[in-house]
Amino acid sequence: MTTLTVLPVEASALNAFSERNSEPAWLKERRLKALELAGQLELPKLEKMKLERWNLKNFGSPEAAGQTGTELPSYVSELVDPSQSDSLVVQRNDNTIISRLSKELADKGVIFTDLQTAAREHADLVQQHLSTVVAADENQLTALHNAVWNGGVFLYVPRNVEIEVPLQALFLVDDAKSVFAPHVLVVADTNSRVTYVDNYVSGELDEELVHNGIVEVVVKAGAKVQYATVHHLSGKVTDLTYRRAAVENDGSIEWIVGEMNNGDTMSDTNSILKGNGSLSDAKIIAVGSGSQRLNLSTRATHIGKSSDSQMITRAVMREEATAIINGITKIEHGATKANGEQTEKVLMLSPKARGDANPILLIDEDDVTAGHAASVGQVNPEQIYYLMSRGISREQAERLIIYGFLAPVVSDIPLEQLQQQLQALVERKLGQ
Numbered sequence: 001m002t003t004l005t006v007l008p009v010e011a012s013a014l015n016a017f018s019e020r021n022s023e024p025a026w027l028k029e030r031r032l033k034a035l036e037l038a039g040q041l042e043l044p045k046l047e048k049m050k051l052e053r054w055n056l057k058n059f060g061s062p063e064a065a066g067q068t069g070t071e072l073p074s075y076v077s078e079l080v081d082p083s084q085s086d087s088l089v090v091q092r093n094d095n096t097i098i099s100r101l102s103k104e105l106a107d108k109g110v111i112f113t114d115l116q117t118a119a120r121e122h123a124d125l126v127q128q129h130l131s132t133v134v135a136a137d138e139n140q141l142t143a144l145h146n147a148v149w150n151g152g153v154f155l156y157v158p159r160n161v162e163i164e165v166p167l168q169a170l171f172l173v174d175d176a177k178s179v180f181a182p183h184v185l186v187v188a189d190t191n192s193r194v195t196y197v198d199n200y201v202s203g204e205l206d207e208e209l210v211h212n213g214i215v216e217v218v219v220k221a222g223a224k225v226q227y228a229t230v231h232h233l234s235g236k237v238t239d240l241t242y243r244r245a246a247v248e249n250d251g252s253i254e255w256i257v258g259e260m261n262n263g264d265t266m267s268d269t270n271s272i273l274k275g276n277g278s279l280s281d282a283k284i285i286a287v288g289s290g291s292q293r294l295n296l297s298t299r300a301t302h303i304g305k306s307s308d309s310q311m312i313t314r315a316v317m318r319e320e321a322t323a324i325i326n327g328i329t330k331i332e333h334g335a336t337k338a339n340g341e342q343t344e345k346v347l348m349l350s351p352k353a354r355g356d357a358n359p360i361l362l363i364d365e366d367d368v369t370a371g372h373a374a375s376v377g378q379v380n381p382e383q384i385y386y387l388m389s390r391g392i393s394r395e396q397a398e399r400l401i402i403y404g405f406l407a408p409v410v411s412d413i414p415l416e417q418l419q420q421q422l423q424a425l426v427e428r429k430l431g432q
Contacts, residue, residue, distance in 0.1 A: 007038055008059035009148055009179075017062035017148075026127055027119050034136045034146035041140040046266060046295045048324050048356060054264050054293070055238055059210045060094070060179035062148055073174070079199045079421070080170045087112055089169040091151035094178040109158040112167055115183050118154035125156055129187050133216035133244045133272070141240055145181055145212045152183035157192040157223075166195040166228075166415065173211070173237065174203030184215040188223035188251075195226040197418060202234045210238045217245035219253050221275065228418050230258040231265070232425055235290065239265045249275035249304065256413050259286035259296060260425040270299040273307035273338075280309040283409045285422065287429040288321030288353075297326040302338040302368075311342035314409050316402055317353035318430070326358045327372065333364040340368075346376045347405050349398070399430060 014035055018028040043051050072082070072090070082088060086102035089112065096114035105112070111122055119126045136146035153169050173180040188194055200211070211233060219225050225245070233239050239261050245253040253271050271280030282298050300309030315323045329340035346355030359372035379401055387397035406426065413419050 007035065007144070009035065009062055011035055013061070013063050014147060021116055023116065023119060024123055026123075030131070030136070031147050034143045037137050038140050038143035038147055041137065041143050044139040044141060046324070047297070047326050047358060049293060049295050051266065055208055056210055058176060058208055059144070059148070059181075059212060060177060062094070062150070062179050064177040072172070073203055075203070076170060076172060076201055079201065080168060085168060087165070087167050089114055089153050090172070091170070091182055092172045093175045093180060094150045096151045105163065108161050110161060110163065111154060111156040113154055115152035115154045115185060116150065122154070122156070125187065126154060126185070129216070129218050130185060131216070133218060133246045134214050134242050141212055142214065142242065145183070145214050148179050149181045149183040149214070150179055153185070153198070155186045155194070155196060157188045157194045159189040160191050161189075162193040163195070166197045169196070169198040171198065171200045172203070173209065173233070174205065176205045176207045176209040176236070180209060181212045183213070186216070186225060186227070187218045188220060188225045190220045191222040192220070193224045195228070195415070197228045197415065200229070200231040200233055200239075202237050205234060205236045208236045208238070210240065213241045215241070215243040217253060219245055219247040219251035221249040221251060223251045225252070226254045226256070226414075228256040228413070228415060230260060230418070230421060230425070232260040233263060235262040237261065237263045239263060239267070241267045243267065243269040244272065245270070245280070246272045246274055247278040247280065250277040251275060252279035252281070255280075255282040255284070256415070256418065257282070257284040258422045258425065259284065259294065260422075260429060262289065262292065264293045266295045268297045268299070270301065271309060272301045272303065273309065274303050276304040276306055278304050278307045282309075282311045283412060284313040285406055285409045286313075286315040286323065287318070287426055288315065288323055289318040289429055290321060291319070292321040294321065294323040296323070297328065298342070299328040299330070300340055302329070302331040302335040302340060305335060306337040307335060308338070309340045312409055313344045314406050315346045315355060316349065316405065316430075317346060317355050318349045320350070320352045322354040324356050324358070326360065327374070328360045328362070329370055329372070330362040331365050331368050331370065335365050336367045338365065338368045340370045341372070343373045345374065345405070347402065348376070348378050349402075402426075402430065
C-alpha cells in the first residue's frame, strides 16, 4: 500500500488546533474524520510516476505557529500592493494576515474572506458546499488536506451579481515548520460573474515542505467564473494541488494556470460539466528546469447535453526536467451533442530533458464531437538557423522560439497583469 507510514499530525493536536481557532463543532468533526480516513487510504496513482518516491516527509505541524508579520517581503510587492487593493486576501504560512472586501461589493452581498472566518460567520453556506466538489475520501492527500487545511479563501457571489474587477489572493510560505495547506472555495450563484486571481509564492525556507492544496469551484446555472492562478514556489517545496469545478446548466469555467514552480509538482485540474450547455476552457503553461518532476493533468467530464470543453497545455523542459502531461476528455453516456477538444505540446531544450504528452478520449456516447492533438520535440534547428541568418544570436533565437511556442496560451489570457507576470516568470526560469 502506498500510504504515508506516519501521518504528520495526531488527533489531539488537530483537536487543539480547531479549538484554538474557535471552529464550529461540525468542522472539527470533519477534520477528525478526515484524519482517520488519511490513515486508511492510499496515495493517488500518477501516470508514469510514483508519488511515493517524492519527498513527502514534511507537511508541517498545526502546533507550529508560522511567521505572521503584516509587513510583506519586498519580493512579493510586484504581485500585490495592499494599499491599492480594496478586495484582497493574503495568507502567510498558516495565518491570514490581510482580509478585506470593498464596501460596494459587500453591499451587494458578496463574501470574500479567509475560509476559517467564513466557516464561523457564514456556516450555512460553507457547510453546504465544502468538500462537495473534491471529496475527502478520494485518496490520502485529499483526506489529509481536509484534516489540516488552514486559511484559504471563501468567495461567494450572489445571484445576478456581476463583478467587474478581479478579486485577488496571495498565499506566501516562508516558514517550513507550519502547515501550508490553503483551501479555496468559490461559489458563483445563478447568473453571476466573477474573476478570481491568486499567487502561490515562497521565500527562503530552511527545510523542505509539502504544499497540499485544494480548489473547489461551484458554478451555478448561467454563472461565469474565470479562475487564474500562478504557482512559483521554490525548489524546496513539493506542490500537490487539486483544482475542480462543478458546472451547472449554461454555466462556464475558465482556468488559467501557470505552473512556474522550481520543485516537484503534481496538479490535477478538472471541470465536471454537469449541466446542459455548460462550458470549460482550460489554458495551462509550465516551464521545468533542473531535475524537476512535473505531472500535470487537465480533465473535462461531460455529463450535460451540448456541453463544450477546450484544453490547451504548453510545457517547456530545460536541463534534466521531466514532464508527464495528461489531457483527459470523458464524455458520459447521455451527453449528446457534447464537444471536447484538447491539445498538449511539450518542447525540450536539452537532450536530458524528458516530456510525455498523453491525450486521452473516453467516449460513451455516439452523437458527440471530440478531437485531440499532441506533440513532443526539441527546438527546430532550421528555425534557429533562419533567425541566426538574420543577425540574431543563438540564445536570443531560442528564446524567441520558446516565446512563440507559449504564445497561443499566454496571448489568449484576457488579464494583462497576468500576461505580464507569466512572461516575467518564463524569462526568469529560462535565464536560470
